[in-house]
Amino acid sequence: MEIKQCRFVTSVASCDKILENTMPEIAIAGKSNVGKSSFINFIVDNKNMARTSSTPGRTRLLNYFEINKGQLMFVDLPGYGFAKVGADIKDNWDDLIGGYLLGSKKLINVFLLVDVRHEPTALDKQMVAYMHHYHIPFTVIATKCDKLSRQACMKQRQIIASALCLGNENIMFVSALKKTGKEEILNRIEQLLDIYK
Numbered sequence: 414m415e416i417k418q419c420r421f422v423t424s425v426a427s428c429d430k431i432l433e434n435t436m437p438e439i440a441i442a443g444k445s446n447v448g449k450s451s452f453i454n455f456i457v458d459n460k461n462m463a464r465t466s467s468t469p470g471r472t473r474l475l476n477y478f479e480i481n482k483g484q485l486m487f488v489d490l491p492g493y494g495f496a497k498v499g500a501d502i503k504d505n506w507d508d509l510i511g512g513y514l515l516g517s518k519k520l521i522n523v524f525l526l527v528d529v530r531h532e533p534t535a536l537d538k539q540m541v542a543y544m545h546h547y548h549i550p551f552t553v554i555a556t557k558c559d560k561l562s563r564q565a566c567m568k569q570r571q572i573i574a575s576a577l578c579l580g581n582e583n584i585m586f587v588s589a590l591k592k593t594g595k596e597e598i599l600n601r602i603e604q605l606l607d608i609y610k
Contacts, residue, residue, distance in 0.1 A: 414599040414603035416456065416599070417481055418481050418482055419457035419459060419479065419481075419487075420478065420479050421478055422478065422479050422486070426473075428508060428513070428516060433518065435519075436483050436485055437486070437521045437605075438485070438517055439486070439488070439521060439605065440487075440513065440514070440517075440520060440523045441453060441489045442490045442493075442510070442524065442525050443525060443527065443537075443556075444492055444528075444534060444537060445492030447527065448526060448557060449463070450464055450489070451463075451589040452526060452554070452556060452587065455589035456599070457478070462478065473491050474491065476488070476489040488513065488520075490509075490513065491510060493540070511543075514547070521606075522552055523550070523552070524552050524554055525541070525551050525553050525554065526556050527556070528556060529555035529570075529573070529586065530569065533573055533577055552585065553577060554586075555570065555584055555585065556588070556589070558591070570584045585597055585598065
């Protein structure tokens with residue numbers, strides 16, 4: 414899989430505005446500040462495609478990015494688990510995430526991003542349980558692997574896998590800063606598109 418083109422399509426603030434696409438969709442999910450925007454920019458090779466911020470909770474909308482002129486759509490979901498917003502906004506995020514995950518007819522996989530340095534949070538575990546319950550296929554990707562040594566990453570892989578009740582081999586590694594793990598992610602996308610066909 415090679416990504417030659419990516420363009421921002423639109424942002425959506427409510428469930429009734431979710432796009433009805435003809436192309437398959439991969440959603441990018443994770444807690445606030447896990448590095449979803451940096452991940453998208455890294456994978457599509459454009460540092461300005463998705464807005465990054467050091468402030469958690471920046472993404473409050475569904476953001477759609479078209480890949481390779483209609484081959485695929487990335488859907489960046491609002492980050493979950495950030496407390497410094499009002500309850501009404503948080504409820505809207507939860508409704509938006511749930512509404513999208515259950516409402517999208519073209520969703521083929523959720524890339525669930527977790528920070529390699531930390532054990533998955535209760536909300537990460539809740540998200541995995543939610544996807545199991547509704548039979549939504551997902552891939553767990555550990556971000557910020559540049560922050561730890563290779564040996565420490567391997568140790569964390571076991572901790573993450575155990576916390577999420579997955580096998581070690583089900584955890585993928587990336588570092589947007591060090592530019593590592595991209596080929597594995599692109600291969601995963603290619604596998605998913607082949608299954609979709």
